[in-house]
Amino acid sequence: MAREQIKVPFGYEPPAQTRKGTVFVFETFExxxxxxxxxxxxxxExxxxxxxxxxxxxxxxxxxxEIPSKExxxxxxxxxxxxLRQTTTTLQLDLDTWEGKRKKYTPIDTSLNFLTDKTPGPHFLCISDRYANQFITYPSxxxxxxxxRLFIINQFHVPLHGKLNDYAERWETVDLGNDDA
Known part of the structure; x- marks a missing residue:
């Protein structure tokens, strides 16, 4: 594949990228x-x-x-x-309904492969604490x-799986301030 040649003035420094990546949010959302x-x-933001x-x-x-869903x-x-319609932001918000078109069980790694193949990186995954406890048990x-990079929302306040400590540099918890206490 041939490279595109770009002409720039002498001494040109590309501007530093201030925005980064795509975050995927896996949840029931009910x-x-x-x-x-x-x-x-x-x-x-x-x-x-x-x-x-x-x-x-x-x-x-x-x-x-084994994640309960009423709706x-x-x-x-x-x-x-x-x-999403009620939200105003500079962030590009998208809703992906690919799994609804499949109408069957979709492994999380299949979903992640699908999403990472079609969006530019770096990629981040934002899931609730109960999702994280399930995800860590999968071989993939x-x-x-x-x-x-994994972001775990403290939504259900369940204790996190002990195996997560082996990957402490690759994940962090997020408190969105949605607790009822």
Missing amino acids: DWTASDMNAFIKWA ERKFVRAIFYPQHEETLRRM PYYARVKHLEAL FKEWIKKV
């Missing part, structure tokens, strides 16, 4: 409120992300992951669309923790 969404947007992709998961995927997939997507976790 219990998210406008304040939760605003807290997430504020956090993402402070982190200077370029794009946030919300990825609601199908009921079959949630069932196999069907389409209702959660409508709820999330309404939340060791490969994915090297490819994406």
Whole structure:
């Protein structure tokens, strides 16, 4: 593949990139409120992300992951669309409904492969604490923790899996201020 030649003036320094990467948000989204969404947007803007992709998961995927969900997939997507319409931000917000088109169980590594192939990096994964405890038990976790940086939302206040300590430099917790205490 041939390289494109670009002409620049002598001494040109490209401007430093101030925005970085894409954050993927894996959740059921059925219990998210406008304040939760605003807290997430504020956090993402402070982190200077370029794009946030919300990825609601199908009921079959949630069932196999043993994550409870009261609402069907389409209702959660409508709820999330309404939340996104109410939000004003400079961040590019996208809703990916690929899993809804599949209408079946989709492993998390398949979803991550799909999302990372179609979006520019670096990539970040934002999941709740109960998702993190499930994700760490998968054999593919060791490969994915090297490819994406993990942000764990303290949403359900469950204790985190002990194996996460082995990868302490690749993840951090996020408190969006949505606790009811």
